[in-house]
Amino acid sequence: MQLTFLVDNNAMVGSQFLAEAGLSMFIEADGKRVLFDTGYSDAFLVNARRKGVDLLDLDWIALSHGHFDHxxxxxxxxxxxxxxxxxxxRRARLVAHPKAVETKRHRGIPEFGPLLSPDKLASYFDLELTDRPMWLTDSLAALGQIERVMDFERPATLGERLEGGEFVPDDIPDDTALACVTDAGLVVIAGCAHTGICNTVEQARRVTGVDRVRAVLGGFHLQKAGPERLGPTADYLAALDLEGLWCCHCTDLAAKIGLAAKCPVREVGSGLTLTF
Structure with a gap:
């Protein structure tokens, strides 16, 4: 599997790639081409051109959840x-949780979710709206709705979502991720990990049946995380004995420093390509 960060909050030092407060990745696995999230603007398209990635030729588009920055x-x-x-x-298939395409709002922003309706998306893509895991290639799985099993990763709401004609507090059930099975273990690929990065890793183990985890990457949603959250998270990830931890996007500096004390944290930025 080869993965490229098309856009992240940061750009690699010395590169000419754009950065923004969003996330998008391009993944090639088993001869299939997968776009995971699309960021906030056209920055991922600009960076894709610079990397020589053809986004007119995709097999899958996978959405980690329904927020605007993805x-x-x-x-x-x-x-x-x-x-x-x-x-x-190529007419790609688009996989997402059904609630990822619902209207959302937050702090007075009238649309915090996707701007395109399911009907409009269906005009261009074959929609796979499901809360169940789904294999996108022989080795790459979309994890479906993530089970919340870690007591230190408690559910939290962020804004509201439209459900049954009414706005309700959004605990982000649509949050999901990808996992790739390699010869040396799992590579877990998170978008924002609103349900918790440790819950996400455990979901990847259940879905794939593979216990060994070699790398975890993506957004961990660790912003202003207190010691009661950051400490157990670092301990859990350290116990995995990872080759690398590429935390980015919604992981703040304090969290990266805390994780780096126990885990092999690597630098991430727009344009970075990793091969597993």
Whole structure:
């Protein structure tokens, strides 16, 4: 498997890639091409061109959850489709939790979720809206709705979602992730890990049946995390004996420092390519 961070909050030192408060990755596994999240703007498209990644030729688009910093780039992707009449655009399959495409709001922002309706998305993609795990390739799985089993990763709400015609507190049941089975163990790929990165790793183990975890990467949603959350998280990840921990996006500096005291934290930024 090869994975490229198309956009992250940071860019690698000395690179010319764009950064933004969003996340998008491009993954190649088993001959399939997967776009995981799309960031906030067209930055992922600009960086993809610079990396030589053709986003008109995708097998899958997978969404980690329905927040704007992971889904609003879909608008820009469709614009690219429409502005490429001389190119054959492969009709990709799009997998997401059903609640990922619902209207959301937060702190007065009228739309905190995706801007495109399911009907509009279905005009361009074959939708797979499910809360169940799904294998995208022989080795790469979408994890479905993540079971919350860690007592230190308690459910928290962020804004509201529209459900049954009413807005309700959003505990983000649509949060999910990917996991790739390699010869040396699992690579767990999180978008934001609103349900907790340790819960996410445990879900990956259950879905794949593989216990050994070699790497964990992506957003860990550790912002202003207190010691009661950060300490057990670092202990859990340290016990995995990882090759590397590529934490980014929604993981603040204090969390990275805390994790680095016990775990092999690696640098991450737009344009970084990893091979497992």
């Amino acid at each position: 889904t609003w780039g879909l608008d820009m992707l469709l614009r690219l489709y429409c502005e490429s009449p001389d190119r054959e655009v």
